[in-house]
Amino acid sequence: MPANKNALIRYKTIDNCLRNPFRRWTLDDLVDACSEALYDCEGIRKGVSLRTVQGDLQMMRSDKLGYNAPIEVYDQKYYRYARPDYSIMQMPLSPNDLLVMQEAVDLLRELEDFEQFSEMSDVIGRLQDRLALGRNDRKPIIHFDSVPNLQGRRLLSPLYNYIAQRQTLKIAYQSFKSRRQSEFILCPHLLKEFRNRWFLFGSQAHTLQLYNLSLDRILSIEPVDVPFRDNPDFDLHFFDNVIGVSKDPGNVTRRITFWADSMQSRYIKTKPLHHTQRLLHENPDDRSCTFQIEVIINSELFSVFMSYGPGVRILSPRKAARYLREQFRQAVEHYDEALE
Numbered sequence: 001m002p003a004n005k006n007a008l009i010r011y012k013t014i015d016n017c018l019r020n021p022f023r024r025w026t027l028d029d030l031v032d033a034c035s036e037a038l039y040d041c042e043g044i045r046k047g048v049s050l051r052t053v054q055g056d057l058q059m060m061r062s063d064k065l066g067y068n069a070p071i072e073v074y075d076q077k078y079y080r081y082a083r084p085d086y087s088i089m090q091m092p093l094s095p096n097d098l099l100v101m102q103e104a105v106d107l108l109r110e111l112e113d114f115e116q117f118s119e120m121s122d123v124i125g126r127l128q129d130r131l132a133l134g135r136n137d138r139k140p141i142i143h144f145d146s147v148p149n150l151q152g153r154r155l156l157s158p159l160y161n162y163i164a165q166r167q168t169l170k171i172a173y174q175s176f177k178s179r180r181q182s183e184f185i186l187c188p189h190l191l192k193e194f195r196n197r198w199f200l201f202g203s204q205a206h207t208l209q210l211y212n213l214s215l216d217r218i219l220s221i222e223p224v225d226v227p228f229r230d231n232p233d234f235d236l237h238f239f240d241n242v243i244g245v246s247k248d249p250g251n252v253t254r255r256i257t258f259w260a261d262s263m264q265s266r267y268i269k270t271k272p273l274h275h276t277q278r279l280l281h282e283n284p285d286d287r288s289c290t291f292q293i294e295v296i297i298n299s300e301l302f303s304v305f306m307s308y309g310p311g312v313r314i315l316s317p318r319k320a321a322r323y324l325r326e327q328f329r330q331a332v333e334h335y336d337e338a339l340e
Contacts, residue, residue, distance in 0.1 A: 006038060010048065010056050011067075013037040015088045017079075018071065024078045027053060060088065152198060152215030156191065159200055159221070163188045168205050168226040172219040181219055184211065187228050192245055194300070199245045201238075203231040210234055212245050243274055244300025251296040257315040262287035264311035273304060290315070302327070 013034050017025050027050065034056075035047040057079070060069040070082040162169055169188055174181040186202035193199075198215040205226045210233065233249035241253045257280070260268050265288060269279070276294040283289070295301060297320055305312055305324060314321040 006042065006044070007056070007059075009037055009041050010034045010053070011060060011065075011088060014053070014056060014060065015069075018069075018081045019084075019087055021080075021084060024075075025080065026077055027079070030057075030079065152218060155215050155218060155221065156198060159188060159191055159215075162221075162223065163191065166228040167223050168228050169202075169221050170224045171213065171221050173213055173217055174219060175214075175217055184213075185224060185226055186211065186213075187231070189231065189234055192239075194245050201234065201245075203229065203234065205229060208233075210249055212247075241276075241295050242298065242300075243295055243304060244298060246298035246300055247296055251298075253294050254297055254317060254320075255292055255294050256297070256301070256317070256320065257290065257292045258305070259288060259290050259313045259315055260308070261311045262289075264308050265289040268312075 014030055017030055017033050031048055031050055031053050034053055038044040038048065057071055059065065060067045061071050062068070067088045069088060070086055071079060072082045073079055169186050171184045171186050172181050173184060185205040187205050188200055188202040190201040191198060192201060200213045200215060201210065202213070203210050208229060208231050210231060238247070268291060274293040274295050278292050279289060280292050281290040302324060305314060306327060314324055
């Protein structure tokens with residue numbers, strides 16, 4: 001059972017006492033010190049009992065909390081640490097502790113693009129140094145897929161702040177398909193990452209039309225004095241029926257049925273394309289499978305299916321199947337031209 005806050009205050013108080021070499025501590029002295037500490041920290045006027053402190057000493061001596069404190073009694077009534085340099089606040093980390101902390105530091109480093117977490121950088125750096133000493137500077141065992149110089153990442157921090165402050169923005173934007181830039185007066189709602197690209201979701205201030213803008217195509221942003229408006233069509237469930245980021249509020253969820261050969265079925269079973277995925281049928285002869293998901297049809301959905309090559313085939317809707325067939329046909333033509 002984890003120690004509660006009052007117990008931790010007592011453990012720390014006893015630790016401070018036993019580390020003090022200029023005073024001899026009896027059990028009664030430790031009781032008085034713990035009672036004063038609880039009053040100072042928590043305003044608890046009821047004193048600590050002798051039995052409670054005896055239990056605390058026993059707990060600190062044990063390995064239940066990992067302390068294994070070398071507490072000894074000398075002259076038959078005084079308490080001290082057998083090792084003067086010991087403290088429960090300087091416990092060595094176990095190999096598992098080091099592993100868990102290292103992975104936590106690796107995760108925190110993924111937030112470095114946000115200046116809101118810049119105050120953590122120094123702390124993370126010091127943790128990294130301490131962990132390197134504790135684990136003999138082992139090589140990282142987790143690698144995150146990222147593009148450090150990706151255009152648009154500089155906008156993450158200001159956009160984060162504007163969203164938090166509910167600040168309406170004027171955004172200059174130029175899509176890959178357009179030769180001219182567009183201007184939006186946008187109420188920003190959310191930043192979303194997909195396949196190493198960041199997207200801003202926001203609503204046109206006057207019409208509430210929803211847009212998602214790729215950060216690497218944003219030319220400039222600046223705050224404007226236009227009232228911020230929430231969009232009732234955009235909430236936490238907006239992405240429940242979507243793969244990727246492309247979606248309009250009016251899009252209808254469709255049932256997508258698809259076949260996968262035995263090899264791809266193994267992967268798709270363990271890593272579903274979507275949380276709605278269901279196995280409809282498994283062929284006992286060739287181990288191929290038929291699956292179903294319920295999502296809107298968008299460009300990211302087709303990209304996912306195309307990434308499986310000939311190992312996956314859409315069965316329905318037929319319009320989606322015909323679209324993918326045309327994409328593969330054009331791809332074959334391009335390869336034919338290149339190999340002629």
